[in-house]
Amino acid sequence: MKSLNSLIIEGNMVREPVLKTTANGTALCTFAIASNRNYKKDNEFVQETSYFDVETWASLAKLCEQNGAKGRGVRVVGRIKQDRWVGTDGKNYSKVKVVAEHVEFKPVFKNSGDRAEAREEVLIEEKVMTF
Template sequence: MNSLNSILLEGNLTRDPVLKETPKGSPVCEFSVASNRFYRMDDELQKEVSFFDVETWNKVAERCGGELAKGRGVRVIGRLKQNRWVATDGSNRSRVLIVADHVEFKPQFSRPQDEDSTESADVEEEALVAAL
């Protein structure tokens, strides 16, 4: 029986995604997401930023590789995965990442080009969603 392993993450991409193919031809896309947490300590607002590596596969990977860019907001639903290996110096290494089953793209806002433009931002007609 599988144990519960589920994660929901919301944040912004810290770099452009990297779309690759495995030797067998499966698309895989990797990107990093920064997630902010705000809290109060001694009546001062504090900000904590966490960075998470995300990987997507197949159609979700293709969509993420084509649509996402640094700074774009996303909501990621998936599971945690730990990779373990032995480094060339013999030390044990590990890395925890998120394998996303579902990625929602947050709407992008366009900024006025000059002072004569309207101050309200245009929103894309519909948020893009990539899912299995």
């Protein structure tokens, strides 16, 4: 059986994206998102929040740094990657993160009465979605 490693997460960025360049010149942007799950338990609605570290590469990394901001809504399509290493203390460690292959930014309406600004932001969103 072939393996499948694919996911879609929607949420909000919890901090500003950070853009770095690797030793070979490739752009790498990292950010984290919070995603809420709502469900009913004992006749009460409960909200469960999960946090995900995300990394993007190359031209997608540059677009995420330019368009991302703390609080901005995003949809991330990608895969899960597990990094493993041995610490200086000799113990084994691991961390799971999302490697994004596609990122969509939700529109930001700076002034709900100003349709021109809202339209301009939506156009930016459409441009980002086409990479």
